[in-house]
Amino acid sequence: MTALAHTAGAGTHAGGPAPGQGRRRGGIAAYLLLLPGALWLVLFFLLPLIQLFAVSLQSGFPGYPGYYYRDVNAGNYLTAITQFAGHFGRSLLYAGLATFFAFVLAYPLAYAMAFKAGRWRNVMMIAVIAPFFTSFILRTIAWRQILADEGPVARVLNTLHLLPGGRITETWVAVVAGLTYNFLPFMVLPIYASLERADPKVIEAGGDLYANGFTTFRTVTLPVSLPGVIAGTLLTFIPAAGDYVNAELLGSDRSTKMVGNVIESQFFRVLGGFPVAAALSFTLMALILAMVFVYVRRFGTEELL
Amino acid sequence: MTSKPPPADPMLRRLAQLTISRRGLLGAAGLGAAATGLAACAPPLPPAGGPAAVKLPTDRSDTEKVVRWANWTAYLDYDEGTKKYPTLEAFIAKTGIKASYTEDIEDNDSYVNKVAPQLRAKQDIDRDIFTLTDWMAARVIRDGMVQPLDIIHMPNVGAMLEPLKDVSFDPGRTHSITWQSGFAGIGYNKAKVGRDLKSLDDLWADDLKGRVVVLSEFRDTAALIMQQQGVDISNPFTKVQIEKAFAEVDKRISDGHIRRVKGNSYLEDLKSGNALAGIVWSGDLFILRAETENPDWQFVIPESGGTLWSDNMMVPITSTHRKNAMALMNYYYDPAVAAKVAAYVNYICPVQGAQREMEKIDPELAKSPFIFPSADYIKQHNIQGFRALSPAEDAEYSAAWAKVVGN
Structure with missing residues (x-):
């Protein structure tokens, strides 16, 4: 920081700084460095958030659907919570399931990449990242085709009589599978980064101290990778809870809708639904924030807080 | 302000519930101004709409x-080979106006609710023409979201079919020009269903459970069901x-008979085989048949009757290319x-004289009742337009419908 402050100071004050002023100007430089980011956040995060909050308290104009006026109408929040409780529950449940499945799939994969892959490591890395080269929505639409009734998966399962409802799309299974698929890389990469950074000697030491493989994993490897696991679960759970693409494309009209879908339909389909949609967005945000706070407090490491 | 707006002056309320005419709205605004003076707590007035207030x-x-x-999906002649719209290209070549075309509209509600805040705030929505169904056209015209058109600069439009020339939502066609009209009815894959579907009861047959899609607007789906229940949808x-x-649709969704309720994207479900039949728009099925070269795709008007609707081209209030837009409408x-477009889209062509032109392109299509329906055909098949709803009814039914379809 001192070095940065010095160069910044040198540009503005050719005379050279007096010793006592260096510290103060260091502060200014730090603020200047923060400025672009802060400006960005204020412009594209804070202001829209304030606007959204204002909308969430508006009232519809009686008799003129689609027109609103400024108000302090907390009733929107009541509607959001009472009328759409099921959607909130489903969002958290599906996001939780997707996070769990993503973890179960990602941990062995990240482990293999970090310790066993050898020269295949880069290939595996590309395989994990490659899906990002195509749009998330297009990939989900592709899944819709793959899982379609007359697609290969449903046909095989139907022949084996393993598909109770006779179909995969328009079920919660498809939605959770889609969420798991779409957010898997966000789980793999942080866990891989944690494991890859781990000192192999520490893990070897477990064996040297007569711990069997499982005990070493439980007491050494897993704790070492915990920051990655925490980061991965957050990166998966938070966007998955707010996601609406998977439920829209792979789910049904009623029984698998998540909060994101209700927000979308309140905004775009229900005339006069803006305030409730904004209230739903805010409630979801608060809910996730609270859950993440508790979670990180309970399991988190210093590296995250 | 209290947490809930106090009931407005009953007089004002009654005025608001009437089908709002231009004068009615202005009158309400005037009365409202007086009412605001009397009751300090009454909510502020909405911006007065109507052309008089529009700059x-x-x-x-x-x-x-x-x-x-x-525009909507599959709604303009398209050449798979060149990936271009031949008639639009010809327009560009003829006039030098660069026309761009996007299939933005999935259904009326989602499109208009998306752009309405921008239009009310007078922000450009990057579109100079949008194409909306009658009832939504009524709403955007009433709300002052579209610009008036100069019929005098569109000489060809004089050839509009007589019944379309004077419609209740736009008397004298001062704000909208019909793009195409069409029917809603039953579409299905005959080979996979294995029989002919003739009525809605056929659509609810047990073996089609979970393989039926229906349209997301109640003026299509609920209207057909109302007709089956013996209701005249064109009269109060x-x-x-x-x-x-609505209850019938609700039941069919609950028991899983209806797989999805969708806008124009229902076509994908038919293509992928998730749905074998559904309540659909006439032209789409003919395009599907042509695209897949599969004659099994069938469209029928149910025995109890079908619906007739039109989509209308309008110029959004924020467009700065009104003259170009009118040139395109005129073209x-x-x-x-019009005959070239109709030969591709298979919707009802709104232009007189197109039938003669069609004979040169495809004499078979010139006889198609789905493009050039005769008055007799419409009468025989009990094809009706959905009656105009008052704003209050519109809001009430839309809200009820939104719940039914899971919005």
Whole structure:
């Protein structure tokens, strides 16, 4: 920081700084460095958030659907919570399931990449990242085709009589599978980064101290990778809870809708639904924030807080 | 302000519930201003709509030779080989106006609710023409979201079919020009269903459970069901009657018979085989048949009747290319051009004289009742237009429908 402050100071004050002023100007430089980011956040995060909050308290104009006026109408929040409780529950449940499945799939994969892959490591890395080269929505639409009734998966399962409802799309299974698929890389990469950074000697030491493989994993490897696991679960759970693409494309009209879908339909389909949609967005945000706070407090490491 | 707005002055309320005419709205505004003075707590007035209150943006058509058109899927002749729209290309070549075309509209609600806040705030939505169904056209015209058109600069439009020339939502066609009209009915894959579907009861047959898609607007789906229940949708019907149709849809969704309720993207479900049949729009099935070269795709008007609707081209209030937009509308009313479009989209062509032009392109299509229906055909098949709803009914039924379809 001192070095940065010095160069910044040198540009503005050719005379050279007096010793006592260096510290103060260091502060200014730090603020200047923060400025672009802060400006960005204020412009594209804070202001829209304030606007959204204002909308969430508006009232519809009686008799003129689609027109609103400024108000302090907390009733929107009541509607959001009472009328759409099921959607909130489903969002958290599906996001939780997707996070769990993503973890179960990602941990062995990240482990293999970090310790066993050898020269295949880069290939595996590309395989994990490659899906990002195509749009998330297009990939989900592709899944819709793959899982379609007359697609290969449903046909095989139907022949084996393993598909109770006779179909995969328009079920919660498809939605959770889609969420798991779409957010898997966000789980793999942080866990891989944690494991890859781990000192192999520490893990070897477990064996040297007569711990069997499982005990070493439980007491050494897993704790070492915990920051990655925490980061991965957050990166998966938070966007998955707010996601609406998977439920829209792979789910049904009623029984698998998540909060994101209700927000979308309140905004775009229900005339006069803006305030409730904004209230739903805010409630979801608060809910996730609270859950993440508790979670990180309970399991988190210093590296995250 | 209290947490809930106090009930407005009953007089004002009654005025608001009437079908709002231009004068009615202004009158309400005037009365409202007086009411606001009396009751300090009454909510502020909404911006008065209607053309009188509208200041048109400066038309830059002469310097900016562009026109940007938002339309529905599969609604303009398209050449798979060149990936272009032949009639649109011809328009560009003829006039030098660069026309861009986007298939933005999935259904009326989602499109208009998305752009309405921008239009009310007078922000450009990057479109100079949008194409909306009658009832939504009524709403955007009433709300002052579209610009008036100069019929005098569109000589071809005189060839519009007589019944379309004077419609209740736009008397004298001062704000909208019909793009196409069509029917809603039953579409299905005959080979996979294995029989002919003739009525809605056939659609609810057990073996089609979970393989049926229906349209997301109640003026299509619920209307067909109302007709089956013996209701005349073109004349005043009661709330009980429409709710009975909603209940039927509700039941079919709950028991899993209806797989999805969708806008224009229902076509994908038919293509992928997730759905074998559904309540659909006439032209789409003919395009599907042509695209897949599969004659098994069938469209029928149910025995109990079908619906007739029109989509209308309008110029959004924020467009600065009104003249170019009118040039494009005028171009598509040239009977030869209209026939080319109709030969592809298979919707009802709104242009007189197009049938003669069609004979040169495809004599078979010139006889198609789905493109050039005769008055007899419409009468025989009990094809009706959904009656105009008052704003209050519109809001009430839309909200009830939104719940039924899971919104």
